Amino acid sequence: MKELLKDIKKRYDISMIVHQRPDEVFATVNKEEAVALITHLRDHEGFTHLVLLTAVDWLEDGKFQLTYLLNNDAKRNDLGLRVMIDREEATMESIHHLWEQAATYQRELKEMFGIDFPGSPRVNESFILEGWHDIPPYRRDFDTKKYSEETYFPRPGRVTHDPAEYMKKKLYPEE
C-alpha cells in the first residue's frame, strides 16, 4: 500500500492520507484529477472493483465530499478516494464508462443530494422518490422532521422525553 501511495503521489496531487487499517487507506484527490486517477488505479494497479460511491454533505464548509471506495481483489486491499466539490455548483465527472453500475450510484446521488453527473445514463430520472418537489432530502439543510410534520398528517399524542430528565424523575422522584 505504501509503495502504491508513493507511486501515485509522484503523478497526482493527493493529500490527507489516512491509514484506516493496514489494508485500507483513504486519501483526498482534487476534482480535476479524480477520474484520471481512478482510471489509472483500475487499469494499472488492479483496483478493479468499485465498492461504493457515496457523498457527505459538509454544510458549514460549503462542500460535498464524494467518496469512491475501490477494492483490489488480488492484493486484498481497499483505497478510498475523497473528492471535495463545491456545494453550490455540485457537478462531477461521471465514471459510468469505467463501471456501468456507477450510473446507479450517480442517479441516486443526483436525487438525494442534487449532485449532477452530466452524461450519466438516466441520471435525471426519478429513482426512489417519485415526484419530489423539495430540495434533495439528504442535504443537511433539509429539515426532514418539519417536512414530515407538514406533509404526513402526524398523529397527535407523541411525547418526547429527555432521557436524562426522564430517568432522574423515575428513579429519584423525591429529589
Next chain:
Amino acid sequence: MSMKDLEKRTVTGPDGEQFEVDPMQDYFCQETPQVHKPSNRIWEKFLNWARAESLWILGFGTGCGAIEMRPLMTPRFDAYRYGIQWRPTPRQSNLFIIGGYMSVKTLKRAIRSYEQMQGPKFVVGLGSCTINGGMYWDSYNTINRLDHYLPVDVYIAGCMPRPESLLAGFEELKKLIKAGKAEGQNLYAENFEWYKKNQKQIIKDWDMPDYNW
C-alpha cells in the same frame, strides 16, 4: 406507467389491423366505488360468517413487517388452520396487510392494489409504523397515519408484532366481520373524495386513473 400511457392512441395489432385505444375507457374503470349497505337479515349474518372464515391475504409485503408472514404461513404458527391463506393477486384476495412502514412510492402501488381487490375487503395495519409512523415518524419519505389513505379495520401494534399478535389480530378482525363492523370498504366509498385528496397530497406525480379496478 406515465401520464402518456393514458392518452388515446392508435395501435397496430399483430394482424396489421389498426384500432384506437383509449386506456382510460378501455383498461380502467372510472366509476367511483359504490356503498353497499349491509342488510340486517339472517342472510347477511351468514355471509359475514363465511367472509370471516375465509380471509385471503394479498401477498404484498410493503415493509419489514411482512417478514412476520412467513412464520405464519409455515407449520410453526400455521395460519391456514384458521381459514387464512395467502394469494398472489389482488383479484383473489380480500385482506390487505400493510406490513409496516409505507413509503410514498409503495403507497401508490398499495392504493392501486387495494382498489383492484374485490369486495368485501379488509385492511389490517401491521406494526407501529402504520399507526403513527413508528420509528420512521420524522422521515421525509414514509407516511405517518395509514388511515388517512386507506380504511383500516384493525391495527396490530408492535415493532414488530410477533406472529401470535397477528393471529390475535386476525381473531379480532373475524369478530368485527361477524358483528358486521368491518365496513372499511363502505367507509372508503363514502369518504372517497377525502381519501383521494389525502392520497394526491402525498403522491405528487399522480399518473393513474382516480379509481382503477
